[in-house]
Amino acid sequence: MMPLxxxxxxxxxxxxxxxxxxERGEALVVRGAPGIGKSALLGAAVERAEAGRLLVSTASGVxxxxxxxxxxxxxxxxxLLGAADQLPARQREALLGAFGMAGTGDPEPFLVALAVxxxxxxxxxxRPLLIVVDDVxxxxxxxIEVLGFVARRLRSDPIVLLMALRxxxxxxLDAGDVPELRLGGLAPExxxxxxxxRGSGLGVGLRWRVLSEAAGNPLALVELPLALQAGTVADETGFLPLTARLERAFAARLAELPPHTRGLLLVAAANDGHDLADALAGGAMxxxxxxxxxxLAPAxxxxxxELHDQALRFRHPLVRSAIYHKAGRTERLAAHAALARVHERDPDRRAWHRAAAIAHRDESVAAPVCLAYPLLRVSARRGDRAPGRVRRRRAGRGGRAGTAAGRDHGGGDRAAPGGGGQRGAGGRRPSPADRRRAGLRARPRRPGRRAARAGQAGRPRRAAARQGRLAERGARRGTQRRPRTDPAAGHDGRGGARGG
Ligand SMILES: Nc1ncnc2c1ncn2[C@@H]1O[C@H](COP(=O)(O)OP(=O)(O)O)[C@@H](O)[C@H]1O
Ligand SMILES: [Mg+2]
Structure with missing residues (x-):
């Protein structure tokens, strides 16, 4: 096996x-995000057990x-079922009954657990036993209830029970009575x-993009270079391409969400900032x-x-990418068209989203638009391919083009579970665009305060009470900012329905 x-x-x-x-039996739940290395870690334990001549029994959730x-x-x-004959009669009946191999009627859960x-x-x-259960x-x-029952009772039996849970x-198993090991993102080195x-052979710029976007997730570190070898460097909106495996891992839950939540998430993914109110306004459109x-609750x-104050952030940059990629072109166009309206008082952002909407509709239309400043800003973020002209221009604008006001692919959404270090990436200072935006808002608020608060790193997650308040505020703001005209028309007035 490859070293971990x-x-x-x-x-x-x-x-x-x-x-x-x-000496003793023990149980452990290994928790973490998709692709973070849970199965790989269990694999290391299996290797050790086989070397130590333990009996290994595995199962995996499907x-x-x-x-x-x-x-x-x-x-x-x-x-192990061959040995079921030796079980006490009632336990045997319960266990075989659970598998439809004996008796009728509902098996008694306690007796099933006891039989196991x-x-x-x-x-x-x-022979000492290692039990490995993946994708719990x-x-x-x-x-799962039987596994919890067993895990809580391992003492003198030579049994190790390892479970991986996404x-x-x-x-x-969330009750907290089984010991846990939480896997966060890998350290930068x-x-x-x-x-x-993996010998990815990426240039400096792309290597940096991959490291930044992966945020320490091993699956992303393995798969992003493959996607880059297979296809384009980045699409017209600057997202890196994903492999099917990455899409499955990071957008697996999307299909379970209600349509409105999915629409809201797509707008948030297409957005170039974190303001919940903007996402709600665009989502409404x-x-x-x-x-x-x-x-947002199902997401x-x-x-x-995650929601901190009024800032909506994806748990991982690739969740955002996967949601964006999974949507059809028509939906992406509609999202950008809606965002162009949401940002109509910010010329930079409006132009960017208008251009992105057009780019999704027709590549030939996108080409001349790419010469406009807002899209140059995106190509400049593509690392390797940044033309010298763009770099000079960025420098000339006092770094503005490189701030998080543009496409925040870097680490703005990075929040690897348990990875305190990663979270700090969200701690950007408010950019000029943030301040401008805040200044344009309804009067009583002081310019820049919200943007500054939204950008603070590592603020502790507030509990449900706060979310309730947020929901109320969000509701008010979402309603206030309801679409003024036909949302599908988009800002360029050329209609949003003809995406493809
Ligand atoms: N620490 C690591 N070093 C090298 N490769 C790793 C490491 N952790 C995981 N991988 C690789 O990354 C990919 C995803 O890991 P996996 O264990 O399947 O994640 P999970 O089970 O958490 O979804 C696999 O190809 C795995 O081999
Ligand atoms: Mg796994």
Whole structure:
């Protein structure tokens, strides 16, 4: 197996569990974002166990079987079921009943759980046992409950139970009574080492883009270079291309969300800032509904976005990219057209979104528009391909073109779970555009204050009460900023419905 970069501590922890198995049984839940390396880490424990001649039993949650009670347990126990004959009669009946192999009627959950514990204990008495359960978020509920029951009772039996669970999926393991290991993004040096070990051959600018966009996520570090080799450097709006695997990992939850939430997220992804009110206003235009912050709740629950004060941020830059890529061209056009209206009092931003809307409609129209300043700003952010003319121009504008007021791909949305260091990337100072924007807002607010607050790094996450207040405020603002004219028409008045 390829070495795991930057996970020395975590690997040592799991190997410690395996090495101590003769002394005591233990359980651990490994938590983290998609692609962060949970399965890879479990793989390291399996290697150690095999080297130590432990019996290894594995199972993995499968999305299509989530609604089949005990399907996961069946997967896990199949190799051991031959020994079910030796179980006490009632436990045997309950367990085999759960698998439809005996009796009728509903199996008694406690007896099923007890039977599993007995069966595992008997197996471990013959040979110490490592049980690895991956993608627990997709297991059926009854199986997860049995695993929790077992995890809480491992003491003297030589059994190690390791479970990997993706963020943003509430399960009965959330009670906190099973020890957890949280995986955050790789440290910068480890991320660089992983990228370079893959021999991606990227130029300096693109390498920096990949490191920045991956925000320490190993899957992104492995896959982004592949996407770059396969296709374009970045699309007309500056997003890096994604592989299907990345899209699946980062936009997996999107399909479960209500249409209004999806519309809102697309506008937020297309937006060049973090203001919730802007996203709500644009979202209202594209969905035709009066959106409040409530529309965001399913995305917050799914762990796709975070809300701090009035700033809406994606949990990972690639969540944003994946949402943008997954939308059809028509939807993207509508999102940019709506944002051009939302930013109609900011010439730079309005022009940028108008141009992006046009670019999505017709590449040949986009070409001459690309000569306008706002799009040059984007190409300048494409690293390797920035023409000298653009770089000079950026310098000449006092760095303005490089501020987060433009496309905030860098790390503005970076917030790797548990990765305190990553979060700081959101701590940008308010840019001139932020200040200008704030100054244009309704009078009582003092210019720049909101932008400054929105940009503060590492502010602790406020609890539900605050979100309730936000929802109210969002509702008011969202309503105030309802579309003034036909939203689909877009700012250029050429109609938003003909996207493709
Ligand atoms: N620390 C690491 N060093 C090198 N490669 C890694 C590391 N962690 C994960 N990977 C690789 O990144 C990809 C995603 O990791 P994976 O374990 O599948 O993530 P998860 O299970 O959390 O979704 C895999 O190809 C894996 O081999
Ligand atoms: Mg995995």
């Amino acid at each position: 970069f930057g996970r020395e501590h975590e690997v040592a922890t799991l190997e410690g569990f395996v090495d101590r198995v003769h 999305q299509s079987e989530t609604h089949l009670p005990f399907a996961g347990l069946h997967q896990l126990l199949r190799p 514990l007995t069966l595992l204990g008997d197996a471990a008495a013959r 978020q997709w297991l059926d509920g009854p199986t 963020d943003g999926h509430p399960t009965s 480890a991320a660089e080492a992983l990228l370079d070990a 594209v969905t035709g509904a009066c959106l409040t912050a409530e529309a 917050l629950d799914a762990g796709l976005v």
